[in-house]
Amino acid sequence: MLANLFIKNYALIDELNVSFTDGFTCITGETGAGKSILLGGLSLVLGKRADLSSLRDKASKCIIEAEFDIDRYGLKSFFGDNDIDYEKRTIIRREIQPSGKSRAFINDSPVTLNILTQLGDSLIDVHSQHQTLRLADNDFQMKVIDALADNGKLLYTYAEELDAYRKTSRALQELLEFQKQAIKEHDYNSFLLEELESAPLKVGIQEELEERYEQLNNVENILELLSRGYQLLNDEQVGVVNLLAELKQVSGRLSNFGNQYAELNQRIDSVFIEVDDIAAELQQLQGDTEANPRELEETNAKLQQLYDLQKKHVAADVSELLEIKETLSEKVQQTENLESDIQKKQELLSAQEKELDGLAASLSARRRKVLPSLKKQLQGSLSALGMPSATFKIDIYPSEGFKDNGKDSLSFLFSANKGTDYGELKKVASGGELSRIMLTIKSILAKYEHLPTMMFDEIDTGVSGEISNKMGAIMHAMSNTMQVFSITHLPQVASKGDHHFKVFKVEEDGTTRTKMKKLSADERVTELAGMLGGKALTDSAMAHARELLNF
CATH class of the missing domain: 3.40.50.300 (P-loop containing nucleotide triphosphate hydrolases)
Known part of the structure; x- marks a missing residue:
């Protein structure tokens, strides 16, 4: 208010x-x-x-x-x-x-x-008067019918279902469009993925292969250095191991003369054990190291494959190749799952469409039920407003597709006089008639819903x-x-x-x-008298004004 x-x-x-x-x-x-x-x-x-x-x-x-x-x-x-x-x-x-x-x-x-x-x-x-043009609007006319049919809650449920249906429909369309594009890219993506899957991709693999390649490619130099190292430790005359053995004997005798000599002996003993162990490892490495042209070729091939893939995908390292592989895998998987996803969306859309059809049918049935009452009320009120021959022909018939308010189309035709053809309100009703029709409709609506x-x-x-x-x-x-x-x-x-x-x-x-x-009451009499007779307030105008006010 x-x-x-x-x-x-x-x-x-x-x-x-x-x-x-x-x-x-x-x-x-x-x-x-x-x-x-x-x-x-x-x-x-x-x-x-x-x-x-x-x-x-x-x-x-x-x-x-x-x-x-x-x-x-x-x-x-x-x-x-x-x-x-x-x-x-x-x-x-x-x-x-x-x-x-x-x-x-x-x-x-x-x-x-x-x-x-x-x-x-x-x-x-x-x-x-301008708003009377809304009378010719089917949406407004349908709102009047829905008010009489008490369709408020049903329309709310329908609107929610329609929103969900439209979202599913858009999602399905997006999937279908994506499928068209994805099919074109699927073979190429699959080829790229197979290339990456055939490569030895794991974190640190490139460093391992590069290290192994260096070893295989320099095997002769490695063997030479291992041999020289072993000789320095085990030469019969001046080998480090033999010299340390003699030193150990000396420190052993010294250890009998006090703790400080005993500690020195322990340190020399530790050095002897470490050097002797190094000599054994050098000998072991020398025995294990040998030229392997086949492994060298395989290692080089794997490295070259990694280098080629990094260049092809503009990747800085194997980690980036792994990310690219994961992305391609998702794309390929998504494409392969599209058919299933599309089918699920189509099934959901079909179920939603069935639900909407049921709600729309209920709306339509309730609307048809109140049409006789609406026509009776309209014609009765208009008769009292000086339009005794005014009649309406209101029909509801199915429409294609889902509208915001159901699946009904509306024919709302009017005839002001007997013997005249029915026509659309905006074509056959005068301005005064439209005003009376709108007032009548608003008065009917006031009975069925809380208006502002x-x-x-x-x-x-x-x-x-x-x-x-x-x-x-x-x-x-x-x-x-x-x-x-x-x-x-x-x-x-x-x-x-x-x-x-x-x-x-x-x-x-x-x-x-x-x-x-x-x-005030007296001012109202004067105002109405002026509206009735003009500025000259005659006795008859004043009397008529009081009569209108029941004074």
Whole structure:
């Protein structure tokens, strides 16, 4: 419910602060007084884009602030999802700077226009003559039918399933596209992988092979050096081992003369054992080392294979080749598993399609069930509004593919008079007829779902006095369950309001300003009399006004 509206520095409004309550509120005023300005200011806090031309004083900022009672609107999740503090009394504020920059706030939290628009759509439904064009929109017509059919929960379930179905469909399409490309690359990737798998790839293998190659390629030099080393240790005359043996004998005799000589003997003994062991190992290596042309060739071939692969794959070492091998293996494996993955996705898509078909069929059946009731209510209400011959032909038939709201197409045809052909609303209904049809539809919707505050902007234009009286009665009846505003120029409608505001212009200090005030009972009589008879307030006009107000 709109509880308060504050407007500053907007068009002809210098500053306006007005409070509203529930029920049916009528707003009147002479043409050009600023009723549309009031609505324009309100539209800014509902998310409409700002225009610098709307600033009254170009050097000051424009402020529009609206306070709403949202306790019954079920909007806590919206506030939570958008990280905004939830307040039962929520304040929406819009500021337009002289520079053209615009800022929006919900409960002092900065928000984007998109978020503001989403919230605004849940708070106020502004209905003007222009909005009657929505009547020709099949989506809007289907929403009306769904409201009567109480399809809300079913549509929510359908929407979730449709989202999952579309995601699966996209994933399947991506797999099929990938398969086309992968098949082209599969043979080449397999060939590269086989090359890498045939190579001796393991961490450190290149260093091992290079070391072994050096040994095999220099075997004669190695044997010569081993032989020379062994000779130096075991020569009968001057060999190190024989000399150390003699030294050991000397130190052995010295060890009898004290601990320091005994320790020296132990050290010499250790050296003798180590050198003797080295001599034995040199002899062993000499015996084990031999020329092996075949192994040399094989080792060289393996090294060359590694070098070629590194050059081919632009790899710095074997570790990078191993990474490339793993990547190729995954690609080849993925390609080989694609058929299985595609089949699984196709089976999932088929199951989701079956589920969606069931939900769509349920939606369709529930819609068909309420069509007679909808036509009866529409025709009955329009008859009371001066259209006794108005009839509708509403049909639902299957459509191809899944839509956002099911698998139904809708034919919503209208005839205003007996004997005339049925046609689409936008082609066969006049502006006045469209206004009455829209009012009727909104009044029917109000019975089946909780609508936000409804604001009718001169919906009664082009309507006669008696019909406008009935339109006013319908809007007043709607206000029993929701807050309703009507910007009107007809006294019959204005008289039905629980509250009556007048918009008027005044000239102050050579400047024209738009103001708004709530009328007292006596002021309402005067205002309605003026609407009935003009500026000259005749006795008959005053009497007629009191009659309209049941005074």
